[in-house]
Amino acid sequence: MRGYEIGTFLLRLILGITFFVHGLSKFQGGIENTVGFFSSVGIPGVMAYIVAIIELVGGAAMILGFATRTVAVLFVIIMLGAIFTVKIGSGFMGGYELDVVLLVIALHHVFTGSGAFALDRSLKKDEYYSA
Numbered sequence: 001m002r003g004y005e006i007g008t009f010l011l012r013l014i015l016g017i018t019f020f021v022h023g024l025s026k027f028q029g030g031i032e033n034t035v036g037f038f039s040s041v042g043i044p045g046v047m048a049y050i051v052a053i054i055e056l057v058g059g060a061a062m063i064l065g066f067a068t069r070t071v072a073v074l075f076v077i078i079m080l081g082a083i084f085t086v087k088i089g090s091g092f093m094g095g096y097e098l099d100v101v102l103l104v105i106a107l108h109h110v111f112t113g114s115g116a117f118a119l120d121r122s123l124k125k126d127e128y129y130s131a
Helices: 003-028 031-040 046-064 068-090 092-112
Strands: none
Touching: 003 031, 003 046, 003 068, 003 092, 031 046, 046 068, 068 092
């Protein structure tokens, strides 16, 4: 096993945990609050449900290394939406720096796949993996 595969695994794991926890908190904190926030910034409230489900289910899938590239694309879309609709006005520091990091980690998985210890590898879904 190569070092970059372990590195990719660690990035996948922390990305998955981060999104899973954010999705879980949206439901635990009352999804209606998130719906209200989305509406207040001009995003249809139904998108709060879609984002929360992608974060929760996608986060779990990312942790497991299942459908990694597909989930990573969805995470990229969510991060671009967050940056350009909500965070951009706050500037980089204290605004969207974490979002950029998550965006780049998700892009890493779009380009490289899942790395080590992934269901994608055992299911032969990660077509760019080379042993």
